[in-house]
Every structure is written in C-alpha cells, then in structure tokens.
Amino acid sequence: MGSVPDITLNDGHTIPQLGFGVFQIKPADTAAAVRTALEIGYRHIDTAEMYGNEKEVGQGIADAGVPRDQVYVTSKLNNDSHRPEDARRAFDTTLAALGSDYVD
Numbered sequence: 823m824g825s826v827p828d829i830t831l832n833d834g835h836t837i838p839q840l841g842f843g844v845f846q847i848k849p850a851d852t853a854a855a856v857r858t859a860l861e862i863g864y865r866h867i868d869t870a871e872m873y874g875n876e877k878e879v880g881q882g883i884a885d886a887g888v889p890r891d892q893v894y895v896t897s898k899l900n901n902d903s904h905r906p907e908d909a910r911r912a913f914d915t916t917l918a919a920l921g922s923d924y925v926d
Contacts, residue, residue: 841866849875856882870898876919894926
C-alpha cells in the first residue's frame with residue numbers, strides 16, 4: 823500500500839485520510855484482519871462498541887507491533903450513551919477492551 827495522505831482537522835491534528843473499518847468482521851477474525859491491515863500500511867483503525875470486536879481490535883494492534891502512537895484509533899458511542907456519565911462509562915469500557923490509554 824502506498825503512502826496515505828493525512829487530512830488536517832479543525833483543531834490542527836491530522837488523521838490518515840484512509841482508515842480500516844472493522845464493522846461486521848467476526849470477532850474471531852478481527853485481530854488477524856487488523857494486524858494484516860497495519861502490516862500493509864494502514865494507520866487508522868475505526869471501531870465501535872456496537873461492533874462487538876473492540877477487544878480483538880486491540881489485540882490486532884498489539885500483534886502488529888506498530889507503536890500505538892503511530893496508529894490512529896477511532897471509536898463511536900452507542901446511541902444510549904450520550905449523557906455525560908454514560909459516555910464516561912462507555913469510554914472506559916472501550917479503553918479497557920482496546921487495552922489502550924486513549925483513542926484518537
């Protein structure tokens with residue numbers, strides 16, 4: 823895979839223009855898919871709690887051996903988790919599942 827350009831967000835941070843989404847990947851296949859995506863050059867992984875495979879996303883990132891600060895990881899809240907206390911709880915659950923201290 824060739825170099826993927828970054829786009830600049832309104833806060834000045836950048837994100838790879840092309841990301842690898844894990845929607846509808848079976849949990850049993852997710853870690854290998856994420857690892858392969860990172861091995862071929864993806865640096866943006868998109869997930870969500872509702873996909874049911876965040877733990878495996880984290881495992882795939884760890885298995886690929888790419889430093890976490892070189893992988894842009896995005897996730898999304900479930901529709902029932904938008905109140906502040908629910909969002910915090912969902913965020914903590916996502917971080918624990920991913921095995922990461924942060925999402926981007």
